[in-house]
Amino acid sequence: MAMQKILIVDDSPTERYFLSELLTTNGYAVLTAENGEDAIEHIRTHVPDLILMDVVMPGQNGFQTTREITRNPLTEHIPIIICTSKNQETDRIWGLRQGARDYIVKPVNTKLLLQKIASHLRPAA
Secondary structure, rough: OOEEEEEOOOOOOEEEEHHHOOOOOOOEEEEOOOOOHHHHHHHHHOOOOEEEEOOOOOOOOOHHHHHHHHHHHOOOOOOEEEEEEOOOOHHHHHHHHHOOOOOEEEEHHHHHHHHHHHHHOOOOO
């Protein structure tokens, strides 16, 4: 069975490290990107099975990056879970309108995050 790849997009090295450790410990392969532009480049060469997307980043923010990924026919199938400190209901609604499949607020509840990831991933081939 192939290991499922998750792309973590977050400008915080601490957050990338925390999420990477959590996911590798739970059997996922992890790719990381520091911003939206970097994420788009990663997707061109290593298509992930799921993306965890921060919102507040320099350059292209997570909402813009999510919209770009979900509006592209080549990448629209990749589920995106927005993982952000923006905890307003309007932010959640906006994120989902950009094409995100789910929205979780930091600091993350690790059990809930792992449940959400599992629910959005298709079984590995």
